[in-house]
Structure formats: structure tokens, C-alpha cells
Amino acid sequence: MTDINFNIDQPDLPEERINKHKDFSKLMYNYQLATKPLNKTPLHKYKHRRIYLIILLVLLVMFIIIEVMDKDEKPQEPATQEQIDTPGN
């Protein structure tokens, strides 16, 4: 069963009461707010360039460290027979 209240022959609100809520400039303001891009300043024009450079540098150093660690972890190739049977042994 649906919870419904029936309003029978109830008059609509008077026009003045309805017009009291009408405000096109408020609508336009809300529209501007809703459609304005969140980040107004493009990243490259951002004030704190130094911070971005430091972050970039840290990331670069981390990348190099990871690369070097990867190389160290690689297993060394087993020595060939020739190297083992060197003259003098």
C-alpha cells in the first residue's frame, strides 16, 4: 500500500508567493559555480614552481635507486668452463 495524502480541490499557491522564489540571477550564479573548472590555474603557471621541481627531483632519484637495486638483484651468469680451467690449475 502506498503512503499517499490526497489533496482534493486544493487551490494552487497565489502567483505572488510563487514569484517570491523566482530569481534568475541566483540561478546564473549557481550555474557559474557548477560549471566553473575546479583548477583555474594551469599546472605549469602555478606559483610554487620550486615545490614541483623538488617533487620531480625526488621522483627521479627514487626511479634511479629502484633501477640500480633491480640490476644488483639480477643473478650473475655462471662462470664458463674455460674460466674454471685456467692454465696453472
Next chain:
Amino acid sequence: MSVHHKNDMDLKQEMQLVEAAKIDPARFNVLYDRYYKSIFVFIYRRTADEDVTADITSQVFLKALINIKKYEFKGVPFSAWLFRIAFNEVNMYFRKNSTNRVVSLEKNGLHQIVQEVEEGENVDAQQRMMTALKQLDVDDVQLIELRFFEKRSFAEVGTIVGITETNAKVKVYRILDKLKKILGKKNN
């Protein structure tokens, strides 16, 4: 002819206003002025709360303005698109809040629906019809409301609810059958 019908000339003029608003949102003011009252009344008849209605109405026009570029003419007035947004916003309001839905009806509309389901025309029949309406699903009540209490065409009912005109027709007649069955059970 329903009060919501428009002739081709009106539709063409309205389309020009819509196209202008697509280019310059400030030009939306003509459509805003034209439909503010009818959208407000549409929502007020379903909520019976002035402040809630004002909030939902401003939300409807904001959504309309944001999405106006996506609007395409489909043979029904622009207002049908606005009513569809309003319809969805009202449904969203009732989903979020546990308040009862309101159905505003005139005795004429009730009289018409009583006639459709072949009930005797008296006060008791109208009372029983209201009780029967309460037994329908929310979606069914909304269709009856749009068709009989607001006297909209099937094309407009379809646009507002988001179904085809034929589908709206079929659904409304099925609901009338349902009402007949509910009233039949009560009479037996």
C-alpha cells in the same frame, strides 16, 4: 485538447529560444520566466510544501541549464523535458526523505477516472476510488496523476516518465484494469 498542447508555430519559436540558450546561458531567462510557475505548481502539487518546492524548482532549472546542450527536440514541448527533470527530482526527494507523497486532484479528474472504470457516479464511488488508488504502486499512481489529474497527452506522459507514447498508453490501461479488479473485489 489538453492545456499542455502547443501548435507547430509555438514549438518552432520555443526551439529558437532553446537554441539561443544553448549558445548563451543568459538567454535562458525567457524560458525560465515562461515555465517557472508551471514547474513550481507541478512540484507543489506533489509535495505540498512551499520551501521544499522552491528548492526542488531551483534544482530543476539548474539541471536544465547545465544540460541544455544535450536537449533534442522530440516532437513534444520543451516544457515536457523540464517536467521530466522535475519528476525525477521529486522522486529523488521522496527517496531521500520519509515523508508521504501527495496527490493533488480535482473532483473532475476523480470523476473522469471513476467513469473510466465504470463505477457508479456518487460520492461513495469516489471515496472507494481513492482507497483503491492507495493500493497501487507509486509508479502507477504517478501515471494516473499525470494522465487524469493533470490531463496530459500520452506523448507528454511518456516523455515525463521516460517511456514511449504507446507504452504509456498500455500502462495506463493496465492500471485502469487493476483498479477495476481492486474495486470489483471490494464490491464482492
